[in-house]
Amino acid sequence: MMILKxxxxxxxxxxxxxxxxLVPTFFVGRNRTTTPVIYLSGLVVCLALFxxxxxxxxxxxxxxxxxIKTLYTIVLALFSIAxxxxxxxxxxxxxxxxxxxxxxxxxxxxxxxxWIVFACIVIFQLVMFMRMxxxxxxxxxxxxxxxxxxxxxxxxxxxxxxxxxxSIDLRHSLAVFPIWIAYLSGMSDIHPTIVAHHILGLLLIPxxxxxxxxIGKNILRRxxxxxxxxxxxxxxxxxxxxVSIYTNATFLMTRTWQGKSLLANxxxxxxxxxxxxxxxxxSQEGDRRLGLWFVLFSLNIVAAMSSTASVFxxxxxxxxxxxxxxxxxxxxxxxxxLMITCVPLVVYGAMFLLI
Amino acid sequence: MEAIIEIFKAxxxxxxxxxxxxxxxxYLWFTEEDKRIKALLVYAPTLIQIVFFVPYFYMIYDxxxxxxxxxxxxxxxxxxxxxxAGCRVIGVHTRIGLAxxxxxxxxxxxYVYKSxxxxxxxxxxxxxxxxxxICEMIKPEEGKERVWAVVPTDLAHYIRQYTTTIQLAYGRxxxxxxxxxxxxxxxxxxxEPVIDLGExxxxxxxxxxxxxxxxxxxxxxxxxxxxxxLARIGATTNYDVYRNLKVDFFDAxx
Numbered sequence: 001m002m003i004l005k006x007x008x009x010x011x012x013x014x015x016x017x018x019x020x021x022l023v024p025t026f027f028v029g030r031n032r033t034t035t036p037v038i039y040l041s042g043l044v045v046c047l048a049l050f051x052x053x054x055x056x057x058x059x060x061x062x063x064x065x066x067x068i069k070t071l072y073t074i075v076l077a078l079f080s081i082a083x084x085x086x087x088x089x090x091x092x093x094x095x096x097x098x099x100x101x102x103x104x105x106x107x108x109x110x111x112x113x114x115w116i117v118f119a120c121i122v123i124f125q126l127v128m129f130m131r132m133x134x135x136x137x138x139x140x141x142x143x144x145x146x147x148x149x150x151x152x153x154x155x156x157x158x159x160x161x162x163x164x165x166x167s168i169d170l171r172h173s174l175a176v177f178p179i180w181i182a183y184l185s186g187m188s189d190i191h192p193t194i195v196a197h198h199i200l201g202l203l204l205i206p207x208x209x210x211x212x213x214x215i216g217k218n219i220l221r222r223x224x225x226x227x228x229x230x231x232x233x234x235x236x237x238x239x240x241x242x243v244s245i246y247t248n249a250t251f252l253m254t255r256t257w258q259g260k261s262l263l264a265n266x267x268x269x270x271x272x273x274x275x276x277x278x279x280x281x282x283s284q285e286g287d288r289r290l291g292l293w294f295v296l297f298s299l300n301i302v303a304a305m306s307s308t309a310s311v312f313x314x315x316x317x318x319x320x321x322x323x324x325x326x327x328x329x330x331x332x333x334x335x336x337x338l339m340i341t342c343v344p345l346v347v348y349g350a351m352f353l354l355i
Numbered sequence: 356m357e358a359i360i361e362i363f364k365a366x367x368x369x370x371x372x373x374x375x376x377x378x379x380x381x382y383l384w385f386t387e388e389d390k391r392i393k394a395l396l397v398y399a400p401t402l403i404q405i406v407f408f409v410p411y412f413y414m415i416y417d418x419x420x421x422x423x424x425x426x427x428x429x430x431x432x433x434x435x436x437x438x439x440a441g442c443r444v445i446g447v448h449t450r451i452g453l454a455x456x457x458x459x460x461x462x463x464x465x466y467v468y469k470s471x472x473x474x475x476x477x478x479x480x481x482x483x484x485x486x487x488x489i490c491e492m493i494k495p496e497e498g499k500e501r502v503w504a505v506v507p508t509d510l511a512h513y514i515r516q517y518t519t520t521i522q523l524a525y526g527r528x529x530x531x532x533x534x535x536x537x538x539x540x541x542x543x544x545x546x547e548p549v550i551d552l553g554e555x556x557x558x559x560x561x562x563x564x565x566x567x568x569x570x571x572x573x574x575x576x577x578x579x580x581x582x583x584x585l586a587r588i589g590a591t592t593n594y595d596v597y598r599n600l601k602v603d604f605f606d607a608x609x
Contacts, residue, residue: 128468131475132468132475133474133481133482134481135472135512148519160515161511162522163503163519193480193481197482198479216438219435219439226449230441231438233437234438239464242464242467249434250467250470272395272396276392276395279391312416312420313427320430324398325394328390328391329390353419
């Protein structure tokens with residue numbers, strides 16, 4: 001029975017995102033379409049679909065969790081099928097596999113050792129994630145919200161702290177990350193607190209490193225031999241980044257399952273990864289990037305899912321970076337295009353302010 | 356401005372990573388040749404850092420989302436900038452460079468698993484085992500109505516993470532001083548070093564609590580639990596669990 005539950009989580013968290021990632025990466029040049037990029041894009045798309053679908057149901061339906069589960073599963077299935085169909089079409093057309101190998105060159109012994117060191121640090125973090133319990137008062141809201149959803153089918157209509165019924169908590173209900181955790185729990189039949197505290201880190205910690213890996217690949221293009229060193233530095237700064245309770249590293253290691261950590265460790269580095277690639281000056285033949293714009297658009301929806309107030313932070317990051325790039329490149333189109341990707345931020349931000 | 360500096364200091368803690376970040380930023384400012392990398396990893400973070408210290412910006416942000424201004428600092432890609440500058444600065448001396456810079460990062464930082472908030476997990480829920488044991492004692496049977504309980508302050512965060520079939524007379528919304536907290540006499544009683552059982556029983560009954568949990572080390576006065584119709588139904592290492600006989604279960608008549 002436990003094996004079945006784990007298989008369901010593997011399906012929802014690994015295989016389905018991979019299939020969904022084939023949709024945006026269909027519109028990305030082959031030179032940029034690596035296996036990690038497909039997966040990174042896919043999970044972003046999966047989360048964005050959940051946010052788009054769940055928020056209206058949360059607002060309209062008092063008892064809507066069952067509906068969310070059914071509809072979202074159908075949407076994921078359709079999107080996965082679309083990804084597979086597009087890939088089959090592309091392979092038939094190009095006669096090549098979609099993704100190029102991430103490590104297309106031979107590694108030296110030194111690099112292999114460095115990669116092993118990096119892997120050991122990450123595995124250590126994953127083991128510690130499962131073995132150590134971290135206290136955070138906010139769990140009394142967010143984790144309980146997930147549990148309430150699975151146990152009562154209600155959506156933000158009960159006070160998590162005490163259990164008293166209340167009118168809808170609109171401010172929090174725009175960021176439905178706890179409901180996504182409830183979805184994982186509902187589908188796998190694993191208690192939401194176990195999903196949050198014991199399982200989710202096994203996905204989100206490696207996922208964060210995957211984003212840093214893509215950033216590293218981009219900025220160390222001419223010194224690829226230093227990529228494992230870059231990743232070791234990044235990993236060390238996460239293990240020893242608890243210089244205060246506020247840092248993104250602290251959030252990743254101690255509050256992995258909260259939307260705020262998703263914002264700090266997925267959305268913000270994700271924006272940097274995408275902007276580095278979208279505005280990459282090195283271009284090869286057939287180097288399409290439309291899919292990356294789509295992923296950035298989706299990531300902005302995920303930012304709203306993580307924490308509604310975060311829309312201002314992501315808008316600021318994209319705005320400042322876009323402004324600097326526009327001035328540097330003397331190209332106003334950069335800023336205008338980036339503004340289009342910020343439409344979800346404007347919509348959720350306006351809802352946040354009006355509520 | 357003082358408030359902003361306090362937030363900046365609180366965020367950076369020991370300050371060593373912040374110093375490394377500034378050094379890395381300056382290094383890349385003068386050595387990075389790729390315009391795109393320079394724009395995204397040097398100019399943009401510098402601009403964000405400047406905006407962070409603008410008092411008007413702080414005032415506006417704090418109105419939008421009070422108490423979370425430190426999150427602006429999340430926008431600084433400290434990890435990427437330090438790691439990237441580190442890779443650049445070691446040049447071809449990768450072995451010694453890796454060892455030396457790793458040592459600097461380790462010594463400059465704070466080991467996350469030594470945090471006071473981290474303890475070895477006692478179960479898959481990552482909740483104290485005593486919480487699980489207490490919940491198992493008092494949670495309603497399958498299909499029965501939910502119950503109400505009042506528990507010591509150190510348990511209030513956890514109980515409903517195990518099961519929401521137990522409702523609490525007070526929760527975190529009564530406990531956080533910086534919030535507009537809900538006044539609750541039961542919370543006030545649990546804050547006292549000596550618990551007046553008469554008062555506890557009175558308010559537990561008023562709040563329809565079927566169960567009362569008391570810290571074993573807490574001094575009790577105002578009679579014995581039995582005198583107040585509190586029947587001890589179980590205990591864990593640190594807590595006694597009582598059934599409040601004055602309050603029937605909601606579905607008692609069925």
